Amino acid sequence: MSRADMDRLLAEAIGPERRAFRIAGALAAAATIAAVLLLGLSGWFITGAALAGLGGVLAAQGFNYLVPSAMIRLLAIVRTTARYGERLYGHRAALMALATVRARLFERILSVRDVRAVSAGDAVTRLVQDIGALEDSLVRKPALPAALAGAGIGLVLTWLASPWASLALLALIGVLVLWAHLATPRLLARSATDIAAALAWLKAGMVDYASASPEILAYDLAPAIERSLANDTAELDGARRRFARGEAIIDAGLTLGGGIAMGAVLVISKAALLMTVLAVLAGAGAIEALSGYVRGVSRDALVTAALARLEDMAGERNAPVRAGKEICSTPTRPIIAFDRGNLYLRREPGERLGIEGRSGSGKTSLLETLAGIRPAERQCGLYLDDQPLADIQPETLRASFALSPQDAQLLSGTVRDNLRVARPGLSDEQLWAALEVACLAADVRAMPHGLDQWVGDGGARLSGGQRKRLSIARAVLAGKPWLLLDEPSEGLDMVTEARLARRLDTWLRETGTGLVVVSHRRALLALAREQHRINL
Numbered sequence: 308m309s310r311a312d313m314d315r316l317l318a319e320a321i322g323p324e325r326r327a328f329r330i331a332g333a334l335a336a337a338a339t340i341a342a343v344l345l346l347g348l349s350g351w352f353i354t355g356a357a358l359a360g361l362g363g364v365l366a367a368q369g370f371n372y373l374v375p376s377a378m379i380r381l382l383a384i385v386r387t388t389a390r391y392g393e394r395l396y397g398h399r400a401a402l403m404a405l406a407t408v409r410a411r412l413f414e415r416i417l418s419v420r421d422v423r424a425v426s427a428g429d430a431v432t433r434l435v436q437d438i439g440a441l442e443d444s445l446v447r448k449p450a451l452p453a454a455l456a457g458a459g460i461g462l463v464l465t466w467l468a469s470p471w472a473s474l475a476l477l478a479l480i481g482v483l484v485l486w487a488h489l490a491t492p493r494l495l496a497r498s499a500t501d502i503a504a505a506l507a508w509l510k511a512g513m514v515d516y517a518s519a520s521p522e523i524l525a526y527d528l529a530p531a532i533e534r535s536l537a538n539d540t541a542e543l544d545g546a547r548r549r550f551a552r553g554e555a556i557i558d559a560g561l562t563l564g565g566g567i568a569m570g571a572v573l574v575i576s577k578a579a580l581l582m583t584v585l586a587v588l589a590g591a592g593a594i595e596a597l598s599g600y601v602r603g604v605s606r607d608a609l610v611t612a613a614l615a616r617l618e619d620m621a622g623e624r625n626a627p628v629r630a631g632k633e634i635c636s637t638p639t640r641p642i643i644a645f646d647r648g649n650l651y652l653r654r655e656p657g658e659r660l661g662i663e664g665r666s667g668s669g670k671t672s673l674l675e676t677l678a679g680i681r682p683a684e685r686q687c688g689l690y691l692d693d694q695p696l697a698d699i700q701p702e703t704l705r706a707s708f709a710l711s712p713q714d715a716q717l718l719s720g721t722v723r724d725n726l727r728v729a730r731p732g733l734s735d736e737q738l739w740a741a742l743e744v745a746c747l748a749a750d751v752r753a754m755p756h757g758l759d760q761w762v763g764d765g766g767a768r769l770s771g772g773q774r775k776r777l778s779i780a781r782a783v784l785a786g787k788p789w790l791l792l793d794e795p796s797e798g799l800d801m802v803t804e805a806r807l808a809r810r811l812d813t814w815l816r817e818t819g820t821g822l823v824v825v826s827h828r829r830a831l832l833a834l835a836r837e838q839h840r841i842n843l
Contacts, residue, residue, distance in 0.1 A: 331397035335449035336456035457596020468586030494553030661835030679704030715778030717766030
């Protein structure tokens with residue numbers, strides 16, 4: 308995925324929320340205008356009241372404090388209400404847009420040619436951490452209209468005191484914006500990249516260590532892992548300190564700019580004291596209004612690093628097929644063929660093939676290639692509807708084959724959750740029917756919560772045989788033209804194995820589904836009328 312693709316994805320995700328972002332921007336501008344006016348009017352009011360008090364009783368009685376005090380209260384209410392509305396609309400729009408981005412990127416991960424190339428820990432950290440970094444940029448989208456509105460009202464108020472003061476403020480605002488854009492890549496880019504990499508490495512490691520916790524305890528690896536995590540944490544802390552130092556330098560420039568703005572307006576202004584005080588504080592408010600925008604520019608370093616990692620994660624997009632080669636659409640009843648020199652096998656829809664061979668001969672690789680999980684080599688000798696698998700997109704293969712792998716991966720949810728992954732719209736009756744085929748219905752009925760029984764992290768609360776049969780039930784529910792079974796009876800006793808073979812045979816005949824089964828067990832190989840021992 309290129310940066311242009313990522314920008315296009317973000318634009319598509321933001322599209323439905325564009326109106327909310329516009330409202331948030333308008334409210335941010337209103338809040339900033341109210342804040343600058345409030346600051347300037349408060350200074351004018353306090354100075355006027357002080358001068359009236361120094362002028363004696365008559366001057367104090369003649370000072371109209373009702374109108375400015377009412378305006379101050381009104382501006383305070385407007386500022387608070389507008390700021391609340393900006394946060395409400397801006398954060399909601401950002402969260403909704405990022406939810407869409409996560410879903411689209413997850414689809415990207417599933418559409419790569421080699422799904423195994425994306426580790427679970429890395430995918431999780433990028434979909435959570437790196438997209439979370441984008442949240443800051445989306446939440447800060449109203450900062451630009453707020454900065455423009457604050458600068459505009461500040462320039463108008465300083466113009467009332469002196470046009471030259473207004474021009475000086477405008478020049479200073481330009482210098483501060485330029486400072487932010489020039490200093491950010493120099494001070495923050497490297498440390499932002501280091502933070503993203505270190506944090507992702509740490510989180511991915513934690514995910515992997517958590518999944519291997521039994522082995523870590525069994526082999527007493529905890530002390531070594533603690534030392535490794537301490538080193539990773541030290542690298543992360545160092546990168547964060549460098550980033551905080553760079554941000555402090557940029558913020559110091561903004562603070563210095565605010566002081567210079569106040570001093571410049573005070574020196575240049577030739578207006579009366581009240582208007583001069585109003586202009587000085589309005590200038591300070593205009594510089595303060597820039598803070599959100601400057602902070603957003605600074606945080607762009609983190610966003611850039613996150614985007615680079617997201618582009619890299621989805622970069623293994625399906626490779627384009629050779630020009631002029633027509634790609635078959637999703638076949639309704641595809642024919643599969645195996646061409647291995649002295650062995651040529653062709654199976655029509657509904658036919659069955661049993662494959663056996665020594666461990667490591669490539670039986671699992673064959674099924675994963677058919678299922679679109681492993682990339683097909685051009686010389687692999689596998690064909691779908693007379694087209695080489697290497698010329699067919701993984702989406703087509705995944706629409707044709709339902710795989711129950713040797714090492715079944717389950718969701719950390721309920722039995723129902725794991726079954727409904729197969730396809731949308733499944734009823735409980737269909738779930739129970741599939742469990743009957745997989746010889747798991749009795750086990751699920753005996754569970755305290757039935758279909759709503761939680762299976763644990765990755766199915767840890769189920770036995771190996773139950774996990775295998777739940778995977779078979781899920782593949783049955785997928786309703787694909789071909790069923791791929793990899794060692795389907797592993798972990799089962801002989802009685803359950805024989806019952807599973809009978810029920811699968813009945814289901815295959817009733818549905819007309821084709822079968823490719825890999826097994827060392829004769830009972831499951833007997834499902835196919837032909838068995839071949841091949842060395843792939």
